[in-house]
Amino acid sequence: xxxxxxxxxxxxxxxxxxxxxxxxxxxxxxxxxxxxxxxxxxxxxxxxxxxxxxxxxxxxxxxxxxxxxxxxxxxxxxxxxxxxxxxxxxxxxxxxxxxxxxxxxxxxxxxxxxxxxxxxxxxxxxxxxxxxxxxxxxxxxxxxxxxxxxxxxxxxxxxxxxxxxxxxxxx
Numbered sequence: 282x283x284x285x286x287x288x289x290x291x292x293x294x295x296x297x298x299x300x301x302x303x304x305x306x307x308x309x310x311x312x313x314x315x316x317x318x319x320x321x322x323x324x325x326x327x328x329x330x331x332x333x334x335x336x337x338x339x340x341x342x343x344x345x346x347x348x349x350x351x352x353x354x355x356x357x358x359x360x361x362x363x364x365x366x367x368x369x370x371x372x373x374x375x376x377x378x379x380x381x382x383x384x385x386x387x388x389x390x391x392x393x394x395x396x397x398x399x400x401x402x403x404x405x406x407x408x409x410x411x412x413x414x415x416x417x418x419x420x421x422x423x424x425x426x427x428x429x430x431x432x433x434x435x436x437x438x439x440x441x442x443x444x445x446x447x448x449x450x451x452x
Contacts, residue, residue: 291319291328301346303338312347319353327359330366334392341395349402360408364415365429366396371446372439394405397450409451414448 285295298315301307303365313406333341334349337442352359370393384408400408418424420438422448 286319286325286328287329288324291325291356292332293328294319295332296327299333299338299340302340302417306344307347309345309347309350313347313350313354316348316351320351320359321355322360325343326355326362330362334366334370334395335388342398344399349399352403353405356405356407359360359403360405360411363396363400363403364411367393367400367412367446368415368426368429368435368443369433370396371382371442372433374437375439375442393446397446400450402447412450416444419444 298307298312300314316329320406352363370389372388374386374393377383377389400412415426418426435443436440
């Protein structure tokens with residue numbers, strides 16, 4: 282059933298799941314099972330990360346083993362979305378700072394920190410490789426992530442913020 286979820290449905294499903302997690306109503310195995318079936322699809326993965334990384338709950342500040350194991354179960358989807366979430370949140374910190382929008386800048390910074398923590402906990406060689414490709418694209422002005430950077434219109438300051446976030450993830 283979860284492989285049929287739309288993006289908005291995946292956000293709502295994740296929020297309901299997080300409420301149960303926060304109330305300690307689910308075992309780690311149940312969390313892993315629920316998330317694994319959601320994350321294996323693009324819409325499910327996108328909806329999960331939007332809800333999880335931006336939540337007011339502190340679940341994403343200390344991801345549980347069930348969450349980490351679920352992300353490991355669908356590395357292709359999870360890794361791609363984590364790389365892009367790190368890039369987008371880093372670029373948005375700069376954009377919000379420029380507009381003197383401190384509240385949204387703080388929110389983007391929180392998403393960046395949570396994304397970084399997930400990447401570190403996953404300890405995935407493939408995600409490291411993707412982040413290196415993104416960093417090399419920024420440094421060379423061309424590469425695997427050039428289309429992504431251009432599609433979102435990230436300028437040089439935003440790209441440097443992305444590069445810094447990548448470096449900080451591995452330090």
